[in-house]
Amino acid sequence: MAAPIESTPWIAMYHSVGDRSDDPYRVTVTPDRLDGQLAWLRRRGLRGVSVSDLLAAPSRKGLVGLTFDDGYADFLDHALPALRSHGFGATLFVLPGLLGGDNAWDPLxxxxxxxxxxxxxxAAEAGIEIGSHGLTHVDLTTADDVLLKSEVVESRAVLEELTGAPVEGFCYPYGSLDRRAVDTVRDAGYAYACAIDPGSIDSPLALPRVHIGQNDTAVRLFLKYRLHRLRRRPVEGI
Known part of the structure; x- marks a missing residue:
């Protein structure tokens, strides 16, 4: 049975914010589009917050989670100023094994x-929650046990040393997860983990999110906000 609407948090998934003239994976929104989407949330009386703040809120009414995957450098140039201008928070999922690198996992x-x-x-000093996206953007469902543990456990340790703050959140690369990946994330001590369409909202280690892209203007945002629960697909063992 689907969770009641009131108990199902709405978490938006962004990636890069910048030039999208070459964007085959649809992972980029322009700064103007992001600003318009955040303005739409404000007009509806909604406030963007980090996932930790969303889950910790006594009431989630009026709150939406904002997440940015992969830790693109353009976050500081374009996303952070937009978030600040609207008074919003967010969670940034980064790859501490690829610091200063690039998105080599997207070959096209x-x-x-x-x-x-x-x-x-x-970003952390600006009040953005930092979460782990693994070390190197590996599909955890295909990783052997040693690599899986390294991606999940070591990434958290590196980020906590780097930021000097606890790292509570994890984000499954590609949105791919299975029972083994979830158990490893749990054993590593994360408080929550984000996916895309993982099924039941009952586990904070398998939170669904809604992809937000360049084509999401007011009408599409409204539909995604109201209908995102119907888009979830069950994942075996979760």
Missing amino acids: GPRKPLLSAVGIRE
């Missing part, structure tokens, strides 16, 4: 630089 798209250690600290 342009190379986009990732945040360095300095950039991640700057």
Whole structure:
């Protein structure tokens, strides 16, 4: 049975914010589009917050989670100023094994630089929640036990040393998860983990999210906000 509407948090999934002239994976929104989407939330009386703040709120009414995957360097240039202008928070899921690298896992798209250690600290100091996206953007469902544990456990340790703050959230690369991945995330001590369409909302280690892209104007945002629960697909063992 689906969770009641009131208990199902709405978490938006963004990636890169910048030039989208070459964007085969549809992971980029322009700064103007992001600003318009955040303005739409404000007009509806909604406030964007980090996932930790969303889950900790006594009432989630009027709150939406905002997440940015992969830790693109353009977060500081474009996403952070937009969030600040609207008074919103967010969670940034980064890859501490690829500091200052690029999105080599997207072979068809342009190379986009990732945040360095300095950039991640700057985002954290600005009040952005930092979460782990693994070390190197590996599909955890295909990783052997040693690699799986390294991606989940070591990434958290590196980020906590880098930021000097606890890392509570994890994000499954590609949105891919299974029982083994969820158990490893749980054993590593994360408080929550984000996916895309993982099924039941009952587990904070398998939170569904809604992809937000360049084509999401007011009408599409409204539909996604109201209907996202119907888009979830069950995942065996979760």
